[in-house]
Amino acid sequence: MSKQVRICMIGAGRVGKLHSGTLKRYVPDGDVVALVDPVSAMLNQTGDEFGIDGRFPTLAEALDKTDFDAVIITTPTFTHRELTLLAAEHGKHVFLEKPMAMNLQECDDIIAATEERGLLLQLGFMRRFDPEFVAAAERIFGGEIGEPMLIKSLTHGPGLPPAWANDIRTSNGMIAEVNSHDLDCVRWLMGSNPQRIYLETANFKGVERGAHAEHFYDNMFATIKFQSGALGNISGVCPCDYGYDARVEIVGKNGIMQIGSMQGMDVVVCINRDQGLITPIYRRWPERFAWAYIHEIQHFVTCVQTGTKPKVGGEDGRWAVASVLAGTKSMLEGRPVLLEEVLDPAWVVPWQKED
Template sequence: MANVRICMIGAGRVGKLHSGTLRRHVPGGELVALVDPFQKVLDETGDQFEIDRRFSSLEQALEAVDFDAVVITTPTPTHRDLAVLAAEQGKHVFLEKPMALTLAECDDIMSATARHGVILQMGFMRRFDPDFAAAWERIQAGEIGEVMIIKSLTHGPGLPPPWATDLKTSNGNLAEVNSHDLDTARWLSASTPLRMYVEVANFKGAERGVTSDHYYDNMFATVKFESGAMASISGVCPCDYGYDSRVEIVGKKGIMQIGELKGESIVVGIDRDQGLVTPIFRRWPDRFRWGYIRELEHFVDCVHAERRPIVTGEDGRWAVAMVLAGTRSFLEERPVYLQEVITSNG
């Protein structure tokens, strides 16, 4: 079976991660081209992963290289145009979250991929993480009974890039960081979100030079689902102490927990004053290493088999809808029904 030839769009942090994954862990996927408008970043990633065909735009790559699919890792405002162009050229699309800035943009992407008969897979890697996938299967099997409450948190180190701190070019940390929590809660509850209420706070922005209007580095959301289930989502970025992702699910029959604060099953004793020390995850690629590998394996397998991925544009659209409802909630200081943003189409 021939390899799936892939063009990586975006040579930054996530582009590096996916390029390394394709090179080392997905033998059925062949990385044949790299796109990024910034020459220094383009050459750095191209040199690191021995990608010879390098371009400043997708249009240039389409003219010069034959490939089957794209992996899009660029900033959110670029997603709609890149995904639509790729679909129009018959290329399968793996699209990093968040899917887009608005529901109208999500609809454009979904329409283009459906119209041209190409696959669209969203980059919600938690669904492919062994722990999360096992938890989902056990919940589906009824082990803890009907889901009543989900508590999900993502606390990440590092300040977001400048474009992501401004609500004019991004939907904030609720989208860029906590989209994963929103998707996880909807996925594990197996229900449609009904309404959201969000509170935000800015504790570190001023001291780190962030001046964007409505910037927040702490977020707490509550979600009510149509099934009656409820979710709470905590977001902190930057949190400084490391990368922290944990979920607790309370069902009618019991409780299930996914993840823990420590990153390795290692305990070190140095002296009696410091006590016992155990490391935590430093970065998100460390925590979700297998999720990132398995999601790209799944994408390549779906292209080969011409079948629908398990994470689709519909999932990406729902996450964007929840982000928009949450943003409206903290801006207007009230609970917001999902139907409000769906009716207005974002």
């Protein structure tokens, strides 16, 4: 029998709950033996819901008082570097939620801390494990639509994410919090790194929803030129209010491919011929990517058991952060920005500069 993987879940919020539920229901080889969150109400609510007895306010205390093989980090982006470095210092393998970090220096520190000790690092880009995205990727890489020339990717989320995620200073804004997934996906599916990005943003609902942070935006449109010469665009809307919508279209030299649809379920109702067909849309991201979240956690547990490098790791996370930084610089300066302008790890967005 394979060795049981003991996991410390860091963060008991939305994603901490999602991954705890996945491990309990779908990954018999993985056990959440510790849960960490400084907010005791969250800690106890999630601990009770998933029957996790080891509960700690800090990772340091969990490391001191219990034993585990790996951590799953589901905390706000600005905490990722510190938590990964502490876990790595104690020899723990790391599953880290996207976005990897706030800047490239933090990404490099995370990569170095895990690589130096031979530890595994998997990034939470679950679309790479979604059955539809995986099938599409295999068919693109198999040459079915020919060389990819153009890609359009969109993510529209139903509601505002938590307050820290709406403050560009603690999250790097919607391009990081929502559209990181698109940034990773377009690079993966096109088989090419981004070369230049131009980002336009708009704010339609922020004020009425209480999102007052400077530079807050709830609509974005990014145009990307890839190193291969191909073109792409990414659109983001959050909150869109109508459901969770994630779709991609790729045009190759020989044809076109579409991934995803607005229809969330194969149940269609008609009770009024004037109104027509009613079909449900996915309500939230845990529904749309249910299998992707299960497969990515199963993959991580198998990688820890077998010592195999995860399919999506530090370099992928770093490219997505670089795209976030170039996009943000583009928004602030109102011009297209080359990725090479932000690739120096010392480059940070203005609000991260020390006085």
